[in-house]
Every structure is written in structure tokens, then in C-alpha cells.
Amino acid sequence: MRRPAIFFAIYAFAIVAIFFTRPFTLRTDIMDVAPVVREDPQVTKALDRLSRAYTGRLNILFGASELIKAKDAGVFFKDNLTDKPFKVQFLISEQENDYLSLLSTYNHRLLSDATAHLLEMCDYETIRNNSLAMLYSPVAVNVLPLEQDPFLLASDFMMNLGITKSSFFPNQGVLSAKLDGLFYAYMSIELEDTSPSYFKHVFNGIERAKAKTFVDFPDVSINISGIPAHSARAISKSIAETNIITGASVFLLMLISLIVFRSAVCFLYAVCTVGMGIALAIMLTAIIFGEIHVLALVFGASLIGLCLDYHIHYFVEKGISNQPWINIGRAVSICLITSVAGFGVMMLSGVPILMQIAVIATIGLINTYFIIRFLYPVFLKKSNVRAISPFVSSLEKRLANFVRVAFRKHTAIKLAVVVIFSLAGIIQLRSGDDLKNLYKPEKDMIESEALFARVGGATSAPVMVVIQGTDEQDVLEKEEIFRNSLHSFNYRAVSQAIPSFRKQNRNFALTENLYENELDTLLSTISAPKGLKNKMYNNLLAQKDRPLEISEIPDSLKFLLSENTSVVLVENATDKAELASLAREAGAHFSDRIQEITHILNTLRNKVTIIFLLVIATVFSAIAVVYRSMRDAFYMLSPAFMSVLITLGVLGFAGEQITLFHVLALFLVVCLGADYVIFRVEGRDTGNQTGSAIALSCLTSIVAFGALGFTSFAVTRALGITLGLGFTIAYLLSPLATLSIKRKADMNYNTG
């Protein structure tokens, strides 16, 4: 007893110590489930960079009756963000504030697209008339003195500058906007990580700063929006729900342990065994893959829950025998072999998330198997585990008999009816791969987003078009060509703020032509004094060989540009197909991120469905090999397969939209459904105790996992609903397999 106990203590300590001291990267981004691989790594890099910039940005609006109040509140808020593990942008730097002044010094090299087009067409008369109309208009926007800009082309350029189409504009040193009589100052926070612990840390800091700001600035509103805000809310809500459900599950499991075994020992052993299995699995998976995706963690850990099955059978047998392993060892071993065979298919699938799930589940199951096989007999040798309550045995026996009697006659017809019913439901199943189905924001979050959209002037996530080139100037030139086809779209592109050298030179030549052809007429129309023309020409020629360099414009306007790529952001694109076609024609890469994620989930679900069928085939083969009978394997796997069909049918009738996560949960239904039958077949000689153990195993599984169906988080909800239904049906149908196999055995006996 002492030696195994010491070994176990060291083993457990090592796992726990390594688990808590060796941090691993937990991926939460849905894009990491199956990253989109594009032909060109530069395109992937540019899109990922921008996409992560969007998904990692928090938008904070400070609203007040006066902009200075909103600004002061923002400064106070920023100062109170202690320990900033992120980038905060609020006050506009001098360089950014002077952006319009900078453009004013290059005004003869900058033209709006419409004016450049008129000049290309030599339509000088229209330009002159427009200029005169502006000059005589009481609302003339004349940003430069007349001698610098007689045709008001700089004003025209700035009024049409795409970058300023957002309602935010530099004012009093911040990006500001006005809506419904209130001034808003805009702050952005760029987050660098997506892990829950980082989010928790960041949002705790933000909430503290917000609370302090409200004390000093009670009249200022603080509106927080952006994808990280939703993620943080979802994580916090999910943790709260999971805690409640876990607490309730633990309580119920403890209660079951106390009612059935009249002791808490069974429950405590289960917690330690499963806990160690999960810790070891996570640790080794993190070493193998370098990181773990949160979905793999959730589903992998759930699969380890299969070992509760082994544990309960051991305890039930222990109640009536001193050597329980002799009675259940073969069944547990067969269950392990079939499950690991199924996971093997997942490991070879090439789908990262499935591979991680399979590794986690395999390690956890093997670890648990060995603990039960080698340590339980030692630790529980002198423990007085009481026999299962006679009430439970009797109840289970009646239930199993009811099922057997119900299907004893006309079995094939009855099962056919069930299959037809299921297929009718399955036909009604609709896929729910749309990203929006994964998360439904709460009312206040919807309002926050709506306010930010109204204040900022954006209404939907932009789609992106990536332009590639040999260097920055080449990129700008290609972008300008592409922009010529974007008349019907509202977009932002870096070449709007800074044209390529080639275009700047062209703009200058067009302006020079305009001066030569129309300046005299204009000046005589407005009765300009002599000498003004020379001043105007001198101002023009001073800019001839002095292009506006990329290095001169603020970083905030260059974020769309990298050395070899630039991204054109098209907002509120209603005709995405046309845009994609235009991008293709221009040799650019079109990307609709939300559509891509939906496509990833759809593709992954289809792949996983195929792999799921392969897993069923593998488990079938494993059972056939063990029992040396295809027919037995068919009967033994039928309840699991039927439970999958019926579960899908019920989900179809219930109007549930099927996602990747429902399909992933079906893996667990098949594995546990097969286990139920294996235990029934192997335990035929031990009578009621096996059935009781299966019933208990099913009940604990439903309590532990089915409760997740009540959560609001789409992933855990899908898991809970599918498992709750699947386990119940698999259990109810499991006696039918023994009925068939018994019949066959009887037939064999009679024939023999």
C-alpha cells in the first residue's frame, strides 16, 4: 500500500506542479480553429494584421455637453488606467493635428478625383464656374488664401477626402464628433492578446478607471464598444454561467454519490481522477502543439468525462466484490480500445482542432484507465464501498425491461418507424454556421455599438481589398488604378490621403494647364489687381519638384499601408459580388472577414461530419475485431448510431440550427453509447449491477454535461443539448443490443 501511495503522490504532485507552473497559450480566436490559407503569404499577413487590429480594438466615447469636458474626462480616464498592457490613443499628436496644414503646403499636387477627371477632359469652363460659384457663395469653404488657391482646388480636395468621411474629426487635440447636441471625444485601446486572463486583467483596469472618472466627471457619459468588449462580456457571462452550472452539477453528483453509495468517497475519487486526467492531458497537448484552442479544451475535457463511466463501474462492482477489476476489466479495456481507435481517426484528420481534441481525450482516458486499473485496487482495498442502493437497481431493471418488452415484437418495424421519424427531423435541419449565431449580444451592448456607429458614421464591418506591389509607390499606383472602379462604393484608401508620386506629378501638370488656360479669365471676372497673377504662378511653381512624401503623413493615416501591400477598406458594401469581381479584375485580393469565418465554420463542419462517419466506422471495426463478429459489432453500435439519428431528428424538429459544435458533441455520444452496450454485453453474467452502473453513468453524464444546454453561450449550449439528448437515448436503446445479441446467442445455442 505504501509504495503505490508514494508513487501516486509524486505523480499527482508532478502533474499539478507542472500544470500550474508551465503556462500555455490558450487560443480563443475563431480564426485560429482553421486559419484561412491564401496563396500569397503577404496577403495573409496584411489581412491578418488589419483584421486583428479591428478585432483587438476597443472604442471608447466620452460624451459631454462641451468637448473640453469630454476631453478632460478622457485624459483623466487614461491617467487612471494603471499598468497599461495595451496601446491607448486619445490625444492627437502635433503631427496629426497639423495634417490639414501639411496638405495645404502641397495643394497644387493634390486634386479630388472629380476635379482631376474634369481637368483630364480639359473641361476648364466647369472648373472656372465652380470656382466662381464657391467664391461668391456665402458658405464658401476657402481653406487657403486666394493667391495660393485661386480655383479653390485645395478646399475641393479636402471636402472630398475619403479619410474624413468618418464623422470623427480632429478638434481641440482629440478626435471628436457631435450627435444630438452632445460632443464626443474618441479613444481607442489596442489589445495585444485574446486570452481570457488578459481580457479579465484589462477590463478590470478599465472598470476601475471608469468608476473613478464618473466620480470626478458625473456629467460625462462613457460608452465602450468593439469586439473585445463583447468578448469580455461573453467570457465573463460564460464563466458566471459555467460556475453556477458546475456548482449545481457538483452538488447533484455529490447527492447522487450519497444516495447511491451512501458515501462521498465515490464522488471524491471521481473528482481527483478526472481532474488529474484533464491536467495531464492539457499539459502534454500544450507541449505537443505549443498551444491549445479553447474549443479543443472544452470538447477534449468533455471526452475525458467518458472515464467517469469506468470509475462508476468500478465502484458499483466494488460494492459487491473484493476484486471488481476481474469483473469489469475486460469491458473497460474494450471501451478504451474502441474510444482510442475513434480518436486515432481524429488525430489523423489534419484538422488542428480535431487533432487537439483527440490528443487531449486520449491522454486523459489512458491516464484514467491506468489509475483505475493499478491504483484503485490498492487505495480501495480496505475501503468499505457499500453496494448500490436496491432502489436504483430495481428502477434500472424495470426501465431496461420496459425497453426490451416494447421492442421485443416487430422490432424491425418499430425501429424503422423511429428511423423514419428521425430522418423527417433531419431533413428539417438547417445549418447555423453564420458567425452571428455564435453570439447574440445583450441589449446594452447592442446600444453601445449602435451609438458608436451613429457617432462615428460606420454601420457595418468593412470588407477589405489587398493591393500588392513591389514597393510603396508601386502599391499606391496600383491602388489608384483600382480606385477608379470604385465610384459606387464608400471606401478608405491610403492613396486618398497621399497620392503616388506619379499621380502627384500628373495633378501638378493638370493644375498648371488650368492656370495657363483659365487663370486670366478668372482674374478678370473678379477684377483682381495686377500682380496677383505672378504671385499665384510663383506659389504654383514652388511645388513643382517637391512631392508629398509618405514619411510626412501621420501614422494613423498610414495604417492601411505596409511596404508591399495596402488595404482598401470598403464600408457598407451592399454588392459584395461586384466588389469581389472588380478586385479580381485588378489583380487584387478581396476579403470579407465575416463571410470567411462563416465559410471556415461551414467547411470545418462538413469535414468533421466526414471524420465523424470515419470514427463510427473505426469504432465498428474495433468492436468487430474484439468480438470477431461483424454482426455483433452492428448490433452493439446500433444504439449509439440510432441515438445520433434520433438526436439530430429531435434537433431538426426543435428548429435548432446545426453547427460544428453539435457535430463535435456527437463524437462523445457515439463513444459513450458504444460503452453502454459494451458494458451491458460484458456484464450480462453479473445481472443488475451492470445495468445500474450504466444508468448511474448516464445520469451523472447528463447532470455533468447536459446542464450546459441551459447556458446562453452557443458553443456550450450546443454541447449540452446534444449530449443531454444523445446520452439519454443511447442509454434507453442500449438494452436492445443485448436483446439482439442474446437472441443470436440463443439461436447459436439451439442450432449447436
Add this chain to the structure above:
Amino acid sequence: MLAVGSIAQDIYVPEALSGKFTQTREIKDAGITLKSEGVFSIHKAKGIKWTVEKPFQQTIVINPEAVVEGGEVAKQMASIMGGLLIQDLDALQKFFVVKRTIKGNGFEINLKTTDETIAKIFSEIYIKGRKYVDIAILYNPQGDKTTINFSNLRESAEDF
């Protein structure tokens, strides 16, 4: 002078207004004075129609559709011009600190911008009138001065 908060409560804001104008724009640096005259019509919901009759014929319509095309700056200009003509101080207070003084039967309003964008176009605006605006003087950052005299004012707007 009234406090900003109470300005909008005792001022008459017509739904529509039309009349004649004569405008003198003095462009300081260039030493040019541009004179024009014509008619205007404004409706709170429909927008502004500004028709120059002399020295040449030109009509500018600023309505919601035109605002969409002209972008945010044009939208702000339309809001300011509409606010000036019908004394819609709620609209003007978005961009200016408003000081209003009652003098006899009339009023004088002085507007100083708080907005950097608007400051590049108007540095200060002064309007004077009785029931309606009689005169508006607009200064821009280059020192240019635009004086607009209004006459034949009536509370109606032609179709546009």
C-alpha cells in the same frame, strides 16, 4: 446678454424664410471685393436654395441629397447657413459659442467657433436683426469679410 442655455427659449425660429440678398465679399490679401445679389429660400426640412442673379446667374441648392455628396464639411456648412438665416441657435451652438444681446426691438448675435474644422472656414460671425436677420457678417481665418444684407423677407419657401 442672455445665458447660452436660455437663448433658444425666447427666439423666433420660422419653419421657412425667403427674400433678397446683397453680398459683399472682401478678400483681404488679394485686395478684391466681390459683389453679388440675388434671392434665397430656406426650409428647415428641405434645405437652402441660394440664387445669385448678378454678376452672373448661379444657383446653389444645399439639401439632404447634396449634403450626402458633399460630405461632412458640406453638411456642417448647410447646418450653419440654415442656422444663421432662420436664427436656429440649437444648430449654431453645435459649432459656436453664442452670445446674444437684446437692443431695443432688435437683437445682435455674436458667434465664435469652438470647432477646428469650422475655424478653418469661419473665425467669427456677427448677425443683427429684428424679427428676422437683417445683416450677417462672416469673417474667415485669412481675414476675409463677407457682409450679407437681407431684404423683402417672408415666411415661405419656394419649391426646390
